Structure formats: C-alpha cells, structure tokens
Amino acid sequence: MAGIEVTALHKRYPDGTVAVDHVDLSIGDGELFVMLGPSGCGKTTTLRAIAGLERQTTGDIRIGDTLVNDLPPAERDIAMVFQFYALYPHLRTRDNLAFPLRAEGLPKAEVRERVAEAARLMRLDQLLDRRPRQLSGGEQQRVALARALVRRPRAFLMDEPLTNLDAELRADMRTEIKHLQGELGTTMVYVTHDQVEAMSLGHRIAILNKGRVEQIGTPLEVYDRPASLFCAAFIGSPPMNLIEVAVADEKLRSQGGLVLTPPPGLPRDRRLVAGVRPEALEVTTPGAEGSVPARVVSAEWLGDEIIYVVDHSGQHDVRVRMPPTVRFAADTPVGLRHTGGTPTVYDVHTEELVA
Amino acid sequence: MAVSVDEAVSTVPARDRPRPTRRLGGRGRSLVEVALLTVLAVLMLFPVLWMIETSIKENRDVYAVPAEFFGFTVTMEHFKDVFVGPDGGRSALSVAFLNSAVVAGVSTLLATVLGVPAAWAYSRFAVKARKDQLFFILSTRFMPPVVVVIPIFLMYRQVGLIDSKLGLILIYTAFNVPFTIWMMKGFVDEVPAEYEDAAMLDGYTRLQAFRRFTLPLLVPGIAATAVFALIFSWNEFVFAIFLTSSDSVRTAPPAIAGLIGGTTTDWGLVAAASVVFALPVLVFAYLVRKHLVAGVTLGAVRR
Ligand SMILES: Nc1ncnc2c1ncn2[C@@H]1O[C@H](COP(=O)(O)OP(=O)(O)O)[C@@H](O)[C@H]1O
Ligand SMILES: [Mg+2]
Numbered sequence: 241m242a243g244i245e246v247t248a249l250h251k252r253y254p255d256g257t258v259a260v261d262h263v264d265l266s267i268g269d270g271e272l273f274v275m276l277g278p279s280g281c282g283k284t285t286t287l288r289a290i291a292g293l294e295r296q297t298t299g300d301i302r303i304g305d306t307l308v309n310d311l312p313p314a315e316r317d318i319a320m321v322f323q324f325y326a327l328y329p330h331l332r333t334r335d336n337l338a339f340p341l342r343a344e345g346l347p348k349a350e351v352r353e354r355v356a357e358a359a360r361l362m363r364l365d366q367l368l369d370r371r372p373r374q375l376s377g378g379e380q381q382r383v384a385l386a387r388a389l390v391r392r393p394r395a396f397l398m399d400e401p402l403t404n405l406d407a408e409l410r411a412d413m414r415t416e417i418k419h420l421q422g423e424l425g426t427t428m429v430y431v432t433h434d435q436v437e438a439m440s441l442g443h444r445i446a447i448l449n450k451g452r453v454e455q456i457g458t459p460l461e462v463y464d465r466p467a468s469l470f471c472a473a474f475i476g477s478p479p480m481n482l483i484e485v486a487v488a489d490e491k492l493r494s495q496g497g498l499v500l501t502p503p504p505g506l507p508r509d510r511r512l513v514a515g516v517r518p519e520a521l522e523v524t525t526p527g528a529e530g531s532v533p534a535r536v537v538s539a540e541w542l543g544d545e546i547i548y549v550v551d552h553s554g555q556h557d558v559r560v561r562m563p564p565t566v567r568f569a570a571d572t573p574v575g576l577r578h579t580g581g582t583p584t585v586y587d588v589h590t591e592e593l594v595a
Numbered sequence: 596m597a598v599s600v601d602e603a604v605s606t607v608p609a610r611d612r613p614r615p616t617r618r619l620g621g622r623g624r625s626l627v628e629v630a631l632l633t634v635l636a637v638l639m640l641f642p643v644l645w646m647i648e649t650s651i652k653e654n655r656d657v658y659a660v661p662a663e664f665f666g667f668t669v670t671m672e673h674f675k676d677v678f679v680g681p682d683g684g685r686s687a688l689s690v691a692f693l694n695s696a697v698v699a700g701v702s703t704l705l706a707t708v709l710g711v712p713a714a715w716a717y718s719r720f721a722v723k724a725r726k727d728q729l730f731f732i733l734s735t736r737f738m739p740p741v742v743v744v745i746p747i748f749l750m751y752r753q754v755g756l757i758d759s760k761l762g763l764i765l766i767y768t769a770f771n772v773p774f775t776i777w778m779m780k781g782f783v784d785e786v787p788a789e790y791e792d793a794a795m796l797d798g799y800t801r802l803q804a805f806r807r808f809t810l811p812l813l814v815p816g817i818a819a820t821a822v823f824a825l826i827f828s829w830n831e832f833v834f835a836i837f838l839t840s841s842d843s844v845r846t847a848p849p850a851i852a853g854l855i856g857g858t859t860t861d862w863g864l865v866a867a868a869s870v871v872f873a874l875p876v877l878v879f880a881y882l883v884r885k886h887l888v889a890g891v892t893l894g895a896v897r898r
Contacts, residue, residue, distance in 0.1 A: 254721045293792050313795040320796050326789035328808060343798035391797075 242304030242394045243269040243427060244290060249299035251285050251451075259285040261451035262299070270425045272418070274442030276432055278474070282451040283431040287397050290429065292316050303394060314343075319388035320397040323404065325380045327372040333359075333383050334368040340391045354390050361420070362386040378409045385417070395427040402437065414440060435475055439463070447471050465584055469591040472515045472584070478547055478559040480515040484588070487512070492585070495554040496576075497532040503582045503595040511588040518561040520580025523548050523568060531575030534558070536568050552576050649866035650674065657862050673867035687842045688868055691850035695872075698760055698846055699828035702767035706824050709768070710775025711817060715805060717776065718783035719791070729780070732773045740770070744837045751838060758840050766834050771824040778823065782816030783809070822883050826876050847872050 244267040251260040260282040267273045275283045288294040290301055292313035301308050308316050319340075327336050337358055341351045359365050362382045372380055381401060388396055398417075402410045418441050421428050432438055438445050439459045447454045447462065447470075455467035466472035472480045485492040485500065487508055492500040500514055524531045534552035541564065548560040548568065558576065568574055587594050648664075649657055656667035680686035717725060747766060748757070756762035786809050794804035829847075836849040845853075851868045854861065 254723070288792075291792075291796060293795065312800070313792075314798040314800065316796075318796065320793070322789045322793065324787060324789055326787065326793040328790065328793075330811060339794075340797035 243267055243271070244273075244395060244429065245300070245302040246286070246290065247300040247302075249286065249289060249301065250297045251282070251289060251294065252297045258451055260289070260296070263448075263451070263453050265446060265453070265456070267427060267429060270427055272421050272428045272430060272441060272443045274430045274432060274438040274445045275448055276435060276438040276442075276445050276474075277448035279433055281448040283433075283448060284399055286448075287320070287399050287429060287431050291318060291320050291397055293320075317391075317393050318395045318397055319391055319393040320399065321384050321388050321401045323400040325372070325384040327380055327383055327387070329372050332369050332371055333364060333375070336372070336383060337364075337387050337390050340387065344391070354392075358386040358390040361389060377405055378413065381405060381413060385420075389420075389424070393426070395429065396421075398428065398430045400432055401430075402432075403434075410437075417441065435477070439475075447474065449474075465593065466515060467593050469513065469515075469586050472586065476517065478518055478561075480517055480584075481521070481558050482513045482515055482586075483555060483558070485512050485514045485585070492583070496534075496552040498552070498555075498576065498578060499530075500578055501582050503585060506585060506595050507587075510594070512594070513586045513588055514583040515586060516578065516583045517580065518547065518559040520578060520583070521558065521560040522577045522579045523550060523560050523562055523566065524575035524577050526573045526575050528575045528577065531577040534574050534576040536570050536572050536574055538570055539568065550574065550576055646866045646869055649862055650870045651867075652863060654861070654863055673861075673863040674871070676861075676864050677867050677871055688847070688850055688854075688864075690842060691845050691847045692871065694760060694844060695829060695847040696875075698763045698767065699825050702764045702771060702828045703821050703824040705764070705768040706771035706775045707817060707821050710772045710820075711779050711813070712805075713772070714776045714779030715783050715809065718780050719788060729777070732776055735773050736770070740831075741833050744833055747834070748837055757838060758844050760844055762838055763835060763844075763846065766838070767828040767831060771827060774827070775820050775824060778820040779813070779816060782813055782820075785816075786812045818883050822879050825879065829876060 244265070246263060246265040246267075249260050249263045249265075250258075252258050263282075263286060265273070265286075275286065277283055285294060289296045290303075292308065292311060292315075296309070303316060303318065328339065331339065334355060337355045338351050341354060346354075355368075359368060362385055364379075364382060364386055367375060367379055367383070372383070375383065381404075384401070401417075402413050405413060414437060417430075430438075430441055432441075439462075442459055444456060444458055445462050446456045447467075449470045455462060455471050457465075457467075462471065462475055466475055466480065469482065472482060483494045483498065485494050487493075487502060487506055490502070492502045492506075492512070492514055494500075494514070500516070506512070523534070523536070526533060532552055534550040537549045537551055537557065539549070540547040544564060546562045546564055546566070548562055550558050550560060552558065560576070584593055585595050586592060648667075650673050651669050651671065652663070652667045653670050653672070656663050659667075676686065676688075678686055678689045680689075716722065717729060722728060751757045751762050756765070790808045790812075791801065791804040794808050795801060799807065831846075832848040832852070835846045836852065839845045839849065842850075847868070851865065851872060854865050854868065
C-alpha cells in the first residue's frame with residue numbers, strides 16, 4: 241500500500257489537445273480519493289498516466305516512495321478497473337482472475353487460494369466457470385473488481401467503473417466498493433462524472449475542469465464552500481443559485497431586493513455573485529416578513545421534497561428546495577426568503593471564491 | 596469480430612426496388628423477379644458452365660457444330676493432361692500450378708506477417724502524420740499494376756530477379772502489404788485497446804499483451820484478409836507474364852494463357868486447366884465466406 245503524489249502533471253496529446261494541465265494531487269496512503277468532473281476534463285488521462293498507460297508530457301508521479309515516471313505499467317504494482325470491464329473474452333471467470341497471478345509466476349496452490357479468496361469477497365463462487373459473455377453487466381463488474389483485488393496491489397485505479405450499470409445496481413456496487421476499500425485499506429483513486437457517486441464514496445474529492453483542478457476537499461467542504469463558480473454550478477442537485485449582488489449598508493443585496501448576510505472581508509469595488517443553495521431559500525406566502533415578491537414558474541414534486549423554480553424581479557429560475565407539505569401552484573405570486581447563513585461569494589470576472 | 600453473416604448483411608440498406616415490379620405486387624412481383632434473376636444468372640454463369648462442359652468433352656465434341664449441350668461423351672482425359680505430360684512425367688502445367696501455389700502462399704504469408712503488426716501499430720500508437728502515412732500506403736494501390744511493370748522489369752533485370760519465383764513473391768508481397776494493413780487496421784480498431792491495457796497492468800509487456808490477447812481475437816480478420824491476398828496473388832497475370840519466361844518459374848495464369856495460340860489450341864486442355872485453376876479460390880472463398888462478408892461490411896457494423 242502506498243500514497244500517490246502527482247506533481248505538475250501535464251499531458252498534451254500529439255494532436256495538440258491539452259488533456260491535463262499542470263495538475264497536483266497528493267493522495268494519502270489508504271485514502272479513497274475521487275476525481276470528479278464533466279466528460280472530457282482529463283480524468284481518464286490522469287488515471288492512465290498514473291497507471292503508466294499514457295506517458296505524461298511533463299510532471300512527476302510517485303507511488304509510495306518510488307518515482308514511477310519511467311516504469312512500465314507492469315512494474316508499478318497497481319490495478320485498474322476500466323469503464324468497459326476488459327475481461328478477457330476467451331477466458332472463464334476463474335482464469336480471468338488467475339491471469340495476473342500467473343503473470344507474476346506464483347505457485348499453483350497460492351493462485352488457487354487467492355482466486356478463491358477474491359471470489360468469496362466479491363461473491364463470485366457460482367460464476368467461476370462462466371465466460372464474460374455469460375455474465376450480466378453487474379456480474380462482469382464484480383469479476384473486474386475481483387481481478388483488481390486478487391493481486392493485492394499497492395493502489396486501485398477505477399475509471400468510471402459503475403457507469404454501465406443500471407441505477408439500482410450502481411447504488412449497491414457503490415456501497416460494496418466503499419466497504420471493500422475500508423476493509424482492505426488500500427489506496428484507491430476513483431474517477432467519476434457523477435457527483436452523487438463522488439459525494440457518497442470519497443474521503444476527498446478533486447473537482448476537475450478542462451484539465452485543471454478546481455478544488456480539492458472533503459465532500460462536506462466541497463458542498464459547503466465551492467471554490468469557484470464552476471464547482472458551485474457542478475456540485476449539488478439542483479445546483480446552487482448564483483445570484484448577482486452588490487454590497488450596500490453592510491448587506492448583500494440582489495437586484496430583486498433579496499438581502500443576504502455578507503461574509504467578512506468582502507472587496508467593495510468588484511461585481512459579485514452570491515452562491516445560495518436551494519435549501520437556504522424558502523418560498524412563502526406573498527408579503528411574509530423578510531420576503532421579496534416572486535412568482536412560481538414550476539414545481540418538481542420528488543416525493544420527499546419539492547423543487548420550486550421561481551422568478552423574482554430580474555432574476556430568473558431561482559431553485560428552492562421545500563418540504564413536500566408546502567404547496568404552491570405554478571404561476572402564483574409568492575414570497576422568496578433567505579433562511580440560511582452567510583452565502584459564498586464569487587468574483588464575476590475571476591469566477592473564484594472571494595469570501 | 597462478433598459479427599455473424601446475418602447481422603453483417605442486414606446492415607446493407609435495402610435498395611428501392613424498381614417501380615413497375617412494385618406495382619405488380621405479391622406473386623406478380625416475385626415472378627418478374629425470378630424471371631429477371633434467371634436471365635441474369637444464365638448470362639453470368641454460361642461461360643463458367645461452358646468451361647466446365649468443355650473440360651469434360653472429347654475433342655471432337657468440343658468442335659461439334661451445332662454445339663452439343665448434353666449428348667456428349669464424358670472424358671477425364673483433359674484433366675489427366677493437366678497434370679501428366681505427354682512423356683508420362685509431370686506436365687508443364689502442373690509445375691505452373693505448383694509455382695502458383697508457392698508464390699501465392701509465400702507472398703500472402705509475408706504480407707500477413709508484415710501487415711498485421713503494422714496495422715496494430717497504426718491502430719494503437721500515436722504515429723506521426725498517421726493519416727498521411729496511411730494514405731500514402733493506400734496510394735500505392737491506386738495505380739494499375741501494368742503502369743509500373745516496365746520500370747519493375749528494368750529494375751529486376753539489374754538485380755537479377757527476372758524470371759525467379761522470389762521476384763514474383765516480392766512484388767506480390769509489396770502489393771498485398773498495403774491491402775493487409777488497411778483491412779487489418781479495421782479489425783484491430785474493433786478490438787478494444789483496454790484488453791492490452793489490462794494485460795500490461797497485469798504484468799505483461801506490450802508485445803506479450805498483443806500476442807496473447809489481441810492476436811487471438813484477430814484470427815477471423817486475418818483469415819479474411821489472407822484469403823483476399825491469396826486470391827490476388829493467385830490470379831495475378833500482368834507481372835507474371837512480364838517477369839517470368841521459363842516453364843520452371845512461370846505461374847498458372849500465363850501458363851494457361853500460353854496454351855492458347857500457336858497452330859492449334861487444345862480447348863479441352865485450356866478448359867480443364869481453368870477449372871483446376873478456379874477451384875482453390877472457390878474452395879477458400881467458401882470456407883471463409885462468413886468472414887469475407889464481415890470483412891467487407893466492416894465499418895457498417897459496430898461493436
Ligand atoms: N488519444 C488521444 N488523443 C487526443 N486527444 C485525446 C486522446 N485521449 C483523450 N483526448 C482528449 O483529451 C481530453 C481529456 O480526455 P479524457 O481524459 O478521456 O477525459 P475524461 O476521462 O475526463 O472524460 C478530451 O478533450 C479528449 O478529447
Ligand atoms: Mg473518461
């Protein structure tokens with residue numbers, strides 16, 4: 241087991257695409273580290289560089305104490321699970337699992353023992369004599385995970401391993417992976433574009449955008465204080481409301497009259513945007529105390545909550561999360577009130593958090 | 596290549612049928628279709644049938660006027676003549692067939708051995724100016740062979756490759772390598788690179804990964820490609836007739852052509868030799884027909 245240090249990793253493909261732009265990551269020993277970002281932001285490229293499948297243009301990668309820049313994948317002692325499972329189609333489950341061990345030249349008895357152990361961990365005992373074609377998507381995924389486990393590598397790399405599964409199975413496998421990682425204590429780098437997956441799995445999350453790291457933090461930090469407008473818009477479902485505000489009389493005021501408590505140390509001379517989570521707002525009857533006039537555009541009833549989309553003068557599509565007991569019909573005039581604490585505030589031009 | 600014939604064929608867009616037949620509909624349509632197809636089939640197959648008939652007719656039936664379609668005596672003499680010479684030893688034609696087999700076989704083998712790894716490299720690696728290189732490779736096939744036959748002849752005379760099997764093997768290999776690269780690149784593209792990635796992480800080198808995981812999945816593609824290359828080399832006429840002269844080197848196509856002309860032509864022998872010549876190609880094409888269809892419709896079929 242080992243931590244992974246990525247320093248100033250830069251990858252430019254021959255066609256000129258810069259897939260990874262000077263990325264620094266410091267992944268602790270035994271950590272479950274999630275890289276989150278939209279498609280094309282360079283997650284796979286970063287992972288493949290760590291695995292040694294792609295040579296970085298510049299930058300260093302250390303696994304444990306070893307600088308692995310020049311080591312071939314085989315000598316890095318890591319296992320990777322691909323989005324497309326990459327089980328060898330002509331081999332039975334048993335042999336798919338045994339393959340990496342045979343490559344290492346382990347004695348037969350030990351191979352058998354380790355395969356049995358991995359099969360038990362991933363509950364594959366019934367499937368050992370099937371070929372990949374005879375397995376369902378979820379089963380193939382479990383075999384792929386078992387194949388990664390069986391070698392007891394220094395780190396696991398997972399490239400969107402659950403994307404091809406249906407929603408229910410995905411939730412199950414998520415739990416399973418998290419449990420397994422905790423049990424084994426092996427460092428894991430987990431790549432996903434799904435923020436729910438990232439939030440529920442990660443000890444820490446790195447949010448990537450266009451090859452750059454936008455923010456690294458625990459799920460809570462990332463949710464509470466998105467470091468940039470990109471993160472603010474990316475994390476949360478529905479995402480944060482980004483409301484243009486101005487500082488006046490020690491308060492943040494939006495065009496529509498919404499008043500927010502400013503965080504300390506705000507610069508005065510810049511155009512600012514406040515990030516307000518949907519649960520920090522409230523839809524009230526028109527004219528309720530502290531509310532501003534607004535109008536319901538639509539309501540999404542999700543069972544345990546309602547997401548109201550409201551307009552208030554000059555500000556469209558503000559999303560508000562409400563308990564399902566509070567009902568307002570579409571198109572009715574209502575009040576909009578801020579109930580949460582201090583919002584995060586961003587500079588419109590730099591798109592970064594200012595306070 | 597998990598492509599079955601049915602899948603591959605179904606991807607061919609159904610062409611609009613001619614209007615008049617559509618208006619007839621039902622039985623009428625099928626009658627017209629059958630009639631048209633029969634006419635077409637007779638036109639296309641007549642030369643082949645005639646060749647087969649001639650090969651088993653006695654010489655006097657071959658020249659009979661009017662031609663005998665059915666009432667002739669069947670003989671296998673011509674086939675015997677293809678293989679056995681007048682002196683009882685091996686005939687010149689049988690040597691030519693053997694030469695053809697050697698030249699076609701070896702050149703196909705060489706083209707496959709050179710072309711498959713090249714195709715893999717073009718598919719997997721970031722080769723500089725890959726598209727230009729591939730286009731250049733293909734461009735060698737744009738020219739009809741006859742255009743380069745004179746320069747090749749002169750070059751071969753300089754280096755002493757004239758009238759040698761090696762010379763033919765080299766030129767056929769040169770023509771088959773580009774073809775093999777292009778065909779095989781399509782097949783390699785179909786095999787996910789992740790198999791090799793996974794194998795490399797499992798402790799294999801890149802070449803081992805290619806040999807143990809990708810190559811087995813390419814076998815159907817290699818078979819299809821090799822058959823095409825084989826058929827090209829087997830059928831090739833222009834280079835063969837220009838670059839070879841002696842009976843011991845000459846391949847079957849010029850040898851058969853050489854039977855025609857002179858004072859008399861033994862048409863029975865020509866026909867029998869042609870049947871023998873056509874047979875291997877037909878057999879091979881039949882054996883790999885599934886992969887041929889898959890290979891030809893490649894690109895229309897997604898993984
Ligand atoms: N082999 C390649 N050659 C050129 N560009 C590539 C290659 N692989 C990926 N890219 C580009 O690099 C960027 C990042 O890709 P990738 O790492 O696959 O993103 P992600 O996994 O986050 O979706 C994308 O713009 C993609 O088009
Ligand atoms: Mg990816």
